[in-house]
Amino acid sequence: MVKYQNRFIEILSYVEANLDTDLDVEKLCQLAYLSKYHFHRQCSAFFGMSVMSLVKLLRLKRAAYQLAYRSETKVVDVALACGYESHEGFCRAFKKIFNQSPSGFSLAPDWTPWHSKYEPILKLRTKIMTDKVNLNVEIVEFPETLVATMEHRGAPDLLGNTIKKFIEWRKENRFPPSKSKTFNLLYDDPNVTAPDEYRLDLCCSIECEVEESPEGIVNKVIPKGRCAVIRHIGSDDYLSVLINSLYSKWLEESHYELRDFPIFLERVCFFPESSENEVITDIYLPIK
Incomplete structure (x- = not known):
């Protein structure tokens, strides 16, 4: 069990460090030492969602911070940075999670819908840190x-x-x-x-x-x-x-x-x- 947990912690670290790239499922399978036939099921079991849903939420979190706190940032630039090929596709994905358009969120952000969607990632990260905390004081x-x-x-x-x-x-x-x-x-x-x-x-x-x-x-x-x-x-x-x-x-x-x-x-x-x-x-x- 610990062996599998460490593999998926490594996958999470890899995803966090490579959000700006085209994340390759084959590479993630190699990190987990699993065939793709088992990879998706075990990712869903460990993360509480599919690995691509995890990637999407982490990218949209960064997008939301840019829109809310960096007023000079253009929506189209945020969309491209998140890997969306079109402004429309990004707006649909963003509104599905935040119940606001990107431009509306930028003017008056409502974080309430986000917290419930993000809860599985927060719980996962809390569990990981609890298991490996090592203080250098x-x-x-x-x-x-x-x-x-x-x-x-x-x-x-x-x-x-x-x-x-x-x-x-x-x-x-x-x-x-x-x-x-x-x-x-x-x-x-x-x-x-x-x-x-x-x-x-x-x-x-x-x-x-x-x-x-x-x-x-x-x-x-x-x-x-x-x-x-x-x-x-x-x-x-x-x-x-x-x-x-x-x-x-x-x-x-x-x-x-x-x-x-x-x-x-x-x-x-x-x-x-x-x-x-x-x-x-x-x-x-x-x-x-």
């Missing part, structure tokens, strides 16, 4: 950092709307990620917090305080102090397992205690500019 002294902050208060499923507003504010005020570091302050665990009580801050580093705005921008400080940090390379889908392992297994085995500040992320390398398997996120746990 460093202890660092984090410097005091002034940040412009947009507070998200409410259901995690609505976070995408806050992200869109925050990106637009950064563009208007010239705080691009290339010059201003990006942070998330994680106050609550979405798995144990009522949706309407969930809290998360979207932040970017600033040299001096900014004017607090109608969009909800406020000035905050990430205090200096010791932190345990791990670097994660890959999809955000794996983050919850790493965070839970940092709090439980690592903290229990260390001699450190928690400081009075929430765990936070630094977004070093972004999706969708980078593929999901190349995204870089540093996870900081304040300790003393």
